[in-house]
Amino acid sequence: MNNQTVARPPAVEAIGLGKKYRRGWALRECSFRIPAGRICGLVGPNGAGKSTLLGLAARLSSPTEGEIRLHGESLADPELRRSFAYVAQDKPLYRRFTVAEMLRFGRELNPRWDQDTAHRIIEQGQLALDARIGTLSGGQRTRVALALALGKRPDLLLLDEPMSDMDPLARHQLLGTLMAEAAEHGTTIVLSSHILPELDGIIDYLLLVDAGRIRLAGEAEEILDAHRLLVGAGTAADLAAHTVIEARQAGRQLTALVRPEEQAIGGDWEATAPTLEELLLGYLRSPQAPSLCTAEAGQAVAA
Amino acid sequence: MIEYRIDRRSGVATYQQIVQQTKQALRLGLLQPGDKLPTAREVVEATAINPNTVLKAYRELDREGLVEPRPGLGTFVSRSLARAGAGADGPLRAELDAWVSRAAEAGLEREDVAALMASVLEQRFITGVGPVAHSDEGNA
Structure with a gap:
């Protein structure tokens, strides 16, 4: 795993990154690198800029200043878009779709689709394939969103507060699945959280964001x-x-x-x-x- | 095969826990030369820990000559730490078990037994490091 990280460009690289909303700067002068193959914890208090940062990385919004590159690329070309998956805090899914339809949607949009992985995650949670998304609990919807994200077989996985609404068993299972994915494919994972003990033993890279600035960045150890x-x-x-x-x-x-x-x-x-x-x-x-x-x-x- | 139990609150580094549990299994004969250790993927899927931690532990075991990575196949036990009599069904264990029973009959609690054992070990194996680490060095 470490041999690969030397050769590959950083999975995420921010250079003088800033984002200004009407109410002011959400992020300012952020410069950091996350090498490929790391499991990075993005931590900070509520409103620190974690979601803004992930949104910029996922190309959902454009920076006001500076830039953020994924795998050395700063352009939003479609190939790059396929190489990462992003799970937002509110897990946008089609409420009227069934779980099976949601997975088919993923398969048709993604050439690298891995049906086995997606299915395994759904089965772990004992979700019925014919259940409608709208009838699922928050934690169950998170599971579907993560199944879609992992089924995409991304090089980079951006997860915004992924486990906040899951019970301890589901959380453990999903973290285990994420770690297994990283072990097998060298996937880079960036996950934000304000539940600090949850990250201990999981992450090997750390990014502390506070009031829109980077305060700690680097190898956790x-x-x-x-x-x-x-x-x-x-x-x-x-x-x-x-x-x-x-x-x-x-x-x-x-x-x-x-x-x-x-x-x-x-x-x-x-x-x-x-x-x-x-x-x-x-x-x-x-x-x-x-x-x-x-x-x-x-x-x-x-x- | 061995299943690792990770205690996040123990204060012992996670990779150390894997090293220690592997050695313990080697000592008890639960793992024997030629046995395959679980893959990093299998360990992290079950324990939800960082994959690099497992690799670090396996590298440490490799450095100590206890296991051997075979590219594409996995990591295999190359040497045993079990000694005659130290196995799970060995005579020394049976004697110790009988002694612990006598201690319990004499009214000693678990902590008393542990303290007594620690003090005897301390006397026998005189290093500041503690009995476990000492016997490892003797083996390496």
Whole structure:
């Protein structure tokens, strides 16, 4: 899987990307790369710009400034359109179609259609093929939308809050199916979520969007390794040598999330590696903390 | 074949859990030389974890000489960690089982037994690393 990622252009590349709506900028000055074959978590609070970003990637809207390339291509040619699948938050499906008709629709629109995969996902959820979309629950509709997306056999899968309305079993099954798809075909997956624990162990790449800006971008492990959670007796002033993301004082005890500037952290601090959730919450609570973009996710040299 | 159980809250890195569970199966003889490990696809479909995690674990097992990837076929066990007597039906296990029964009769709880066992092991295998890691090094 890693051998392929070296040769392929990044699955997604944003260069100075911005989107302005009437009420203001939803995204501003976003530059990042997601290498092919990664499973990228797009995280951030509600209204941060996650859906706007996915919509721009899926070519549903055009950027106000900058550009977003998929597999190195910036043009909206039909071939490119076939290479990715996008599942929107509201899962637009034809309510009067049956499940079987919806799948036939997918098959006729997509030359690479994989009926087996699509069918397996429907069967897993024990959905009747003759059930009308309009009679299904939210979670069941999500399943149909994901069956359509995976049946397309995309190189890139863009999923906006895919599991938010599913029960734990369905969520586990579908994440398993997504991971299996990635293992077998090297599919790049970008999924947005604000349910942070859901992403732990799933994603290997991270994009934190907050108030329309990219705050963290890169290899999840590399980003986690760059941070330490410190607990000890002291004040924030003792940590001046490091980049302090967040520091909270309770009596004599200080709890701080830092990016250590050197390997060794002096003083009597108990240092542990933060979990993904601790890291993300630390950043979200501290809007002024400096952003971090790893070399792999960094800005393109020549735009 | 082996089925992995991933505990996301254990604090142990996911790939380490796969490495440990594989070694455990090798020690107990549940996996033997020539056996095939599940494919990355099979593991992630059942556990919903990142495929790279499985590959990382298998690379680690390969580095330790326990398994061997055969391109196009899968990953196969190349060496066993089972020792005479350490198997699931070996005499040492039966003796230990009898001893644990006596401990229980003497009123010891599970935690007491575990603590006692840990302290004896600590004395026997003197390293700071702990008994499991120590016996691995002895094997490698």
